Amino acid sequence: MYVARETVWLAFYAYLQTIPGIVTVTRRLQHWADTPNEKRPALYLRQKGEARQQAGKRGLPPLVTLQGELWLYINSDDKEVGPLINPILDAIDAALTPLQGPGENTITLGGLASHVWTEGEWVIDEGTLGEDAVAVIPVNILVS
Numbered sequence: 209m210y211v212a213r214e215t216v217w218l219a220f221y222a223y224l225q226t227i228p229g230i231v232t233v234t235r236r237l238q239h240w241a242d243t244p245n246e247k248r249p250a251l252y253l254r255q256k257g258e259a260r261q262q263a264g265k266r267g268l269p270p271l272v273t274l275q276g277e278l279w280l281y282i283n284s285d286d287k288e289v290g291p292l293i294n295p296i297l298d299a300i301d302a303a304l305t306p307l308q309g310p311g312e313n314t315i316t317l318g319g320l321a322s323h324v325w326t327e328g329e330w331v332i333d334e335g336t337l338g339e340d341a342v343a344v345i346p347v348n349i350l351v352s
Contacts, residue, residue: 211320211351216274219317220324220349221253224278227303229296237279240340245283249296252279256346271350278345289334289341297330297343304347322350 217235225233232243232250243250259273278300282293304315304326315324328346335341 213274216317216320216349216351217253217255217276219320220276220347223303223315223317223324224251224253227251227299229299240281240342243281245285249280249282251300252281253277254279274349274351276347276349278343278347280343280345282341284335284339284341286339293332293334293341293343297332297345300345301326317349320351324349 221233221235224230227233230249230251232247233253234250235253235255237252237254254277256275256277259275261271261273263269263271280293280296280300282289282296284292304324314322316322317324324347326345326347330346331342331344333342
């Protein structure tokens with residue numbers, strides 16, 4: 209891996225701040241009980257791990273995928289959660305879904321990554337036992 213990890217994570221963090229509807233974006237995961245309602249919807253970026261795969265040709269560096277999670281907290285204020293959380297999930301999905309056009313089919317974080325995408329199960333808890341709704345979204349960044 210030739211690109212410094214922190215450089216990639218900082219670029220992704222900056223990219224997340226452009227998602228509409230989010231009040232707070234931070235890299236320090238907190239419990240929802242420690243996230244005041246006025247800072248919600250809050251999106252937390254959690255660095256989770258890395259996956260490495262040989263490039264397939266001798267002499268080439270391995271393919272490195274940085275793995276993370278996005279934690280989304282909203283407060284339902286005793287309202288139905290779906291109409292509150294679904295537009296925010298849609299905005300996150302749109303931001304992390306590659307554009308469909310010639311030469312515009314990947315998110316590269318300014319050339320630091322080959323591709324950014326979500327993969328796997330999106331866990332959504334509508335706050336069944338309270339007003340705190342939470343979603344956890346897995347993200348991957350294939351480093352250039």
